[in-house]
Amino acid sequence: MTGALDGFSVRQIARGVAAGDFSATEVARASLDAIARRDGEVQAFQQTTEELALAAAGEVDAARAAGKTLPPLAGVPVAFKDNMNLVGTRTTCASRMLASYESAYTATCVQRMLDAGAVPVGKLNMDEFAFGSTTDSSAFHSTNNPWDLTRVPGGSSGGSAAAVASGEVAVALGSDTGGSIRQPAALCGVVGMKPTYGVVSRYGVVAFGSSLDQVGPLGRRVEDVAAALNALTAGGRDRHDAMSQDCAQDYLAHLDDSVEGRTVGVIPALLEAAGLAAEVRTAMRDAEERLAGQGVRVVEVDLPNMASSIAAYYVIASCEAFSNLARFDGVRYGYQEPGHATLARQTSRSRALGFGAEAKRRQMLGAYLLSSEAYDRYYLAAQKVRTLITADYRRAFAQVDAILLPTSPTPAWRHGEISDPAALYLADIYTISNNIVGNCGISVPVCLGSQSGLPIGAQLQGPAFADARLLTLARALERASDMEGRVAPAFAGRGGELA
Amino acid sequence: MSLSRQDVAAIADYARIGLTDAELDAMTSYMNDAIALLDPILEYDIAGVEPTYHPIGDLANVARDDAAAVGLSLQEALTNVPDSQGGYVRVPAILGEGGAS
Amino acid sequence: MKALAEVLGKWEAVIGLEIHTELTTLETKMFCGCRISRDDPPNTNVCPVCLGMPGALPVPNRKAIESIVMAGIATNCEIMRRSMFYRKHYFYPDMAKNFQTTQGPVAFAMHGHLDLEVDGQGAGERPVWEDVAGDGQKPIVRADDGSYVVPIRIQRIHMEEDAAKMVHVGGSEGRIGGARESLLDYNRCGAPLIELVTEPDLRTPEEARLFMEQLRKVFCTLGISDCSLERGSMRCDGNVSLRRRGAAGLGTKTELKNLNSLRSLHDALAYEICRQAEVLEAGDSVRQETRHWEPSRRRTVVMRVKEVSDDYRFFPDPDLAPFDLSDEFVERCRARVPELPDAKRDRYMAVWGLRRREAVRLAADPDIASFFEGTAKLVEAAVVPTLANVMVNLVAGCKDLTRPQVAAVARLLADDAITFAQAREVLEMVDGTDADPEAIVDERGLRQATDVRALGAIVDEVLARCEDQVRQYHGGNRKVVGFLVGQCMRASGGSGNPKLFNQLLVQRLEE
Missing domain, CATH: 3.90.1300.10 (Amidase signature (AS) domain)
Known part of the structure; x- marks a missing residue:
């Protein structure tokens, strides 16, 4: 061969x-x-x-x-x-x-x-x-x-x-x-x-x-x-x-x-969503038929809280990212900009130059969402919405x-x-x-x-x-x-x- | 509820992300746009709903035995350290201007 | 500055303690398999987890959880069945991840208390008008000598990880302020640490000192730490504020650091109470700040001013599953809690009739207590109080005695075969050797003579020349026997048994 x-x-x-x-x-x-x-x-x-x-x-x-x-x-x-x-x-x-x-x-x-x-x-x-x-x-x-x-x-x-x-x-x-x-x-x-x-x-x-x-x-x-x-x-x-x-x-x-x-x-409403390319919609309908053709029963389900998953996700993901990326301070490893007399300045400059724009944005958002003024409003709420989304899926998978x-x-x-x-x-x-x-x-x-x-x-x-x-x-x-x-x-x- | 430039500067200071003036402006508008995207979760009545912090719902009491494992050699530990001295990791003054927190 | 007693006559000091204890008796760190070490070269007991390397994940040490549950049980805490680890974020180079893994609002152990016995001079620090416990409810009852017992509530004991050790270079006295650079050793980073927080129930520096001392005894007995203050295995921060006598609200507090001995804890609080009183009496207000105790200059100095409370961005650690402690787990921990010092003290008093002071001393240290109880098995019950006396007053100065040696000396003393001074001498002679105290006593002729005939001759001789005293005796002055015993002792060159002389003298005089 x-x-x-x-x-x-x-x-x-x-x-x-x-x-x-x-x-x-x-x-x-x-x-x-x-x-x-x-x-x-x-x-x-x-x-x-x-x-x-x-x-x-x-x-x-x-x-x-x-x-x-x-x-x-x-x-x-x-x-x-x-x-x-x-x-x-x-x-x-x-x-x-x-x-x-x-x-x-x-x-x-x-x-x-x-x-x-x-x-x-x-x-x-x-x-x-x-x-x-x-x-x-x-x-x-x-x-x-x-x-x-x-x-x-x-x-x-x-x-x-x-x-x-x-x-x-x-x-x-x-x-x-x-x-x-x-x-x-x-x-x-x-x-x-x-x-x-x-x-x-x-x-x-x-x-x-x-x-x-x-x-x-x-x-x-x-x-x-x-x-x-x-x-x-x-x-x-x-x-x-x-x-x-x-x-x-x-x-x-x-x-x-x-x-x-x-x-x-399947969730018909999702296929009607704005922004979904027509050829993707067609491909999905074909996929349904191909499964049905092999004896799969295709039924409609609903995930009512799915639309909120983006917001919940961005809260949880940003908060965890802020926390996980805090360790990158240029002390034990990673980019360190030399020449600073104080650690705080060295760390701030090293992180400013070491991270790209999106990494900084996510960490900033996470640092805000975990602050005591935002925690209950966003972080805790997002983790509760997570419970609702989990329940949606459980119902669907029944x-x-x-x-x-x-x-x-x-x-x-x-x-x-x-x-x-x-x-x-x-x-x-x-x-x-x-x-x-x-x-x-x-x-x-x-x-x-x-x-x-x-x-x-x-x-x-x-x-x-x-x-x-x-x-x-x-x-x-x-x-x-x-x-x-x-x-x-x-x-x-x-x-x-x-x- | 929107964040002022000063609010964002304070967060950047806490998160040790040095921003230039221009970056601070851009970050302030990003933060406010991003927070506006989170509105959907504010519309929920979630009183009485338990939060889900861990996706494997019923997992608990995960622990290990108190038994030693092989760690890193000094050389391995220091491989990526930008600034070390006599086996120690070196940092500049911890207290000082802008560093007293 | 005014004296403490004067200040506490006018002001009420409200003191709370935060006590960190490193679980030094465990094999490994809190979240990784690195050994707990003290004297290894820097950064040689580290791994990806405790160095916070990218991608590393924590896994909790089960035995550390057992230890904190035991600590909670031993301090009368409620063991919280469901709790979680949280991340506490602040940028500081001694924390490899720039967050500390600690516990959230619910700790493994909460709502406990220790009862403090305050006596002697220390009891005098608490003014009589303050005779109510920190909960504002329980009255404090004083004994005739002023001693009292006060319950000190414990808010919580939570599990966390220790930070790296820092060496500050270029500043004065190795302090961080003014240092040009700092050197980090992560060997200690991630070591298991339990933090106990008291309610602000302490009212005097002596109570704070005693609380620390008693907690140390309890943790030593549990065997969860070497409990060394000197080496930093136990570290104590004190919070103190003043309020006018009878006032209800709390004043602005300061936090005291570097209290690394019981004496420093007491003296720093005493200093700080007097300093705050002076500030307040001058019409100024106390600033919320962290202050450093300088033992050499006997004063506290400002370390850091806290203008706003820190926002640590606490949230549940997603890498660590919650704990849901079962009855079985808690009961297994309870079974492993040994008899604690207070219970041991009470047992010593009840079983052997020891005096409270000696019982307290013997029960305080688990090694001493176990030596004492092992030795007590070698002697008759009646000898045990003498053994306790020997242990408390004589053995402490010795280095290396065996149980049979101490038992033999206690027996000799109880039998009046040797005097207390001779007992000390014998113990010093056998210390560090395998010599038998009985043999030494005989060899050196230390044994007090108990030959009735030989002693009788001395008694007869003394009575013959002390006609005056004999007359006084027959005239009803029974105390004169003491003088006659002294004469007999002198005549025997100190080798006669004073009790026997006493018996023989009385016999002869009554004939």
Whole structure:
């Protein structure tokens, strides 16, 4: 079995390495070659880690030569969002604040991928500290959507989505605080999953909103994402993350189970909302029909408080962000502007210069909302509204297995096309309530837009800890589309040959 | 309810984010716009509703055993420290002009 | 400045304490697996969590929660079943995250109290007109000697993490004011700390001192900390304000820092009360400020003026699940609370008839109490009061005595085989050795002679030459026997047993 690496699924790579069709080192070189040939245009990567990759691949090859049973992701090239610590790399969060920050330890999610035999090829661009939905707020460079380089890949895990969509890696990890995995996945035409809060450890992933953040995989197939989730949950709960739960199971086992008799909810009012592109509406109606065609019962549900989720989200996320980013003061690590006689001034100037505009705005908003004059009015109220939204979902999930809705109101837009922060916030309407309640969600590419020709993603949301069932439904959606395994056409097969 | 430039300056001072005059103007208008976006949550009657601080509702009593684990070496601990001295992390005067809080 | 007694005659001092105790007897820090260390080189007991590195997450130490629940039980607190950790934000370099993880409005332990026994000179600090407890309800009853018992309410005991240690360079006396730079050692950062806050129920510096002393005894007994004030394992801040005698409202308070000995605690409060009185009597008002006690100059100086109350942006820590303590957990902690000093004191008095003063001293320190009780098992019950006397008055000065050695000395003393002075001598001789006190006594001929025949001869000799005293005795002056015993002791070169001499003398005189 040979050909361009980007044509292989995660399981095909691992099986090929195990069978000796090709070595892990050859796979690593193919991935690094694809990055070299493609990333000049895509700019998904912050850094590539050739040494780490070849060392890890060498270990896999040595293990195979010694006759050992290889772990499930042996030889699979993976890249990590640059808010995930990995010893031997810088973890920059795409911020000047951490431009030279060297990881002193490795995040649990990263370690688990490595323990499963995956080969780390690099760290991926993102919006600074994950604040954004375009990846344009990276302090270093933008990332381009592989389907149209003039367009954004979405964000904040834009590098993760673009690296997968351009075929540079088989799978990537992202983090999702308000849609930051699902939205770029939709805009880049790949599968992106935000597991239930607590399924994947957050230890070692630079925090944005601690009660909202969740790590998840992006891949070109539901199957690839499920394989990565197996690795991320293997070993059970992480004792370094007090919120992590034991969710180890084989997420691949039931992917192709029949969905006949399953129930999926839709919210008609959402499809009538202003700002929803006509081709997205059409794609969603098609998705409904494709599920119905496989025997899924489609019923209407209501989430009456969903409209308030944006406001509640911005309160909670900003408050937690202010708190989480307070540690970046340039004393123990990070950007320090020298030459100040007092610490307060040094800290204020270092933070002013180290953080980009959005990072400063979020922290300022959070510092205000937590102040004693605003706490009850906004913070406490938002956490109570969260209770109401949670109850909405509970009621809905008493009737349905999952809810089908758009991921993004539009396909990818051009760099700079939307600059108003408020307009960008509103584009998150379909994704953020899922983070507020901690449920699982996944975006699956369903088609290319009838007008734009750009990929369109459909989102499925499921109840907490029903991640396996959500994957089965996502697979049903994928099966009925022609998007499975697609690499953005401009890049498919460019470099990355497996000899 | 809107925030004045002075209010915003005080928040920036507390949050240790040095802003120039022009940045302060821009930040003040951003803050007021952002707060206006939060209006929907003010319209709720939430008396008697319990807040949800943690998304995994019934999770409680998560703790670990009192057992030592390997930490960082001095070298690892200081790798990213911009200014260190004799194994210590160094900072300039903590008290002083603008720093007495 | 006026004397404390004069000031407290006119003004009522309202004192509250905030006492931080580091749980030094635990193995690891509050939220990470780093060891708790004191003497290691700087920044060698640190990890991503306590250094606040990006992405690190806290996981609470279960044993620290057990310790604070035990502390709450031992101070008569209500154990709050449901509570949460909060983040308290302020930018300060000794906190690696620029927030401290602490507890919110609900602490693990709340609404407790300790009863203070105030006696001796210290009882005199509290003017008689103030004989009502801090809750304004309970009257205080004084004994004939002026001593009294007063309940001091405890508002809460909450769990939090300690800060890094700072070395200030370039200022005077290593203080932060005037320092050019500061050096940070994060070894202590994240160590488990419990903070106890009293209600403002204390009225005199002596009561504050006693509260601290008693709390220290309780925590020592629990074994949750080494309780060293000197090394900063227990740290106390005092809040004090004055109000006119009989007034109801509270005056402006100042907060006192650097009270790192019981004496400093007392003296700083006494100074501050007098200083505030002077300010108020001059018609000025007290400023709300934090003041630093300078023990060498015996005064407090301003550290920081508080114009507005700080806004710490408290909110529940999203990384830490709430605690919902079960009955079983609380009962398990209760079972681990050992007998506390007051209960131990009462038992010593009831079981062995010890005097209160000695019982208090023995019960105060868990090591002493356990040595005492272990030694008491080696002697007959009747000897135990003598043992207590030996322990309190003689053993304290010794370094390394075994229980059998102390038991033997107590027995010899109780049997009148040696005098008190000889007991001291013997203990000093066997201290640090494995020598047997009985053998030493015999070897050195210290044992008081109990040979009735030999002593009888001395008695006869003394009676023969003290005709006057014999006559006085027969004339009804029984006290004269004391003089005769002295004569016998002298004649025996101090080796005769004075009790036996007494018996023999009376026998002869009554014949």
